[in-house]
Amino acid sequence: MLKVAVPNKGALSEAASLMLTEAGYRQRRNAKDLVTVDHDNQVEFFYLRPRDIAIYVGEGTLDVGITGRDLLLDSGAQAEEIMTLGFGASTFRFAAPAGTLAAESELAGRRIATSYPGIVRPHLERLGIESDVVRLDGAVETSIRLGVADAIADVVETGTTLRQAGLEVFGEPILRSEAVVVTRGNGTDPDGLEVFRRRLESVIVARTYVMMDYDISTDRVEDAVRLTPGIESPTVSPLHREGWAAVRSMVPRETAQRVMDDLFAIGARGILVTDILACRI
Ligand SMILES: Nc1ncnc2c1ncn2[C@@H]1O[C@H](COP(=O)(O)OP(=O)(O)OP(=O)(O)O)[C@@H](O)[C@H]1O
């Protein structure tokens, strides 16, 4: 049975379980459950702290895990990112009280609080900067006010937490993170990994694309198909009405409204957009 680690709480937890549910897997019903066995699909899900997931996978105790790229790198585990999942995006950045620090070089000799010393220490080393890294478990934004640090390095999503603490980012982003799938990456894929991966890809495609159907006169089909090239090739079928065709194609969700405007402008009618529930490309 494929053993999969899923974040049990925090920013990635709900989205990870939702994605697995959409991929047809049984997920825990109770937020306190530690393990769920999906007998039908031969997968066992372990709900673990997101920070620990890469370690279990790297040790080979579990086959696959969903975690953040930042947590994977911070752990130093021998695990490998095999796919991105399109949620949990954030940047990892230096920040300090507004107006105090403006560049990484000014961090020399200062105290930097972070929950990610495994990212920050090697990063400073690469930059040739010597600072004192203070490891804290969370709420690092408060550490400066409390006199424990001069700057922080932390996850920034909307920037709300930083603003509330009177902090400002400076320097280049240290890292861009998002939710990823990790495996041990030792060359031999565990049984069931290929299917697991294909199912998650199916959810990502279903979320990224919509299905678009429209009718158009046959002399404009070539123009229309240029607007909706699809993934492989659009389906074009004759309509009962002479000189008209029906076209069906997958279109990126975020461009759908614009594509509909453009299709309408060249004479397409009956343009319909529907959600894709699942797919295998
Ligand atoms: N707004 C966000 N806040 C925190 N983490 C986020 C956010 N957006 C994405 N993430 C990602 O979530 C992961 C961290 O998860 P989480 O915050 O649940 O862990 P933690 O801080 O170690 O645990 P906890 O906060 O429960 O003590 C990281 O990969 C991080 O990049």
Ligand SMILES: O=P(O)(O)OC[C@H]1O[C@H](OP(=O)(O)OP(=O)(O)O)[C@H](O)[C@@H]1O
């Ligand atoms: O830019 P924002 O949208 O404000 O999000 C970023 C904040 O969210 C996370 O905190 P979390 O809630 O996980 O608490 P923690 O600091 O205790 O980990 C992270 O550590 C930042 O503090």
Ligand SMILES: [Mg+2]
């Ligand atoms: Mg957190």
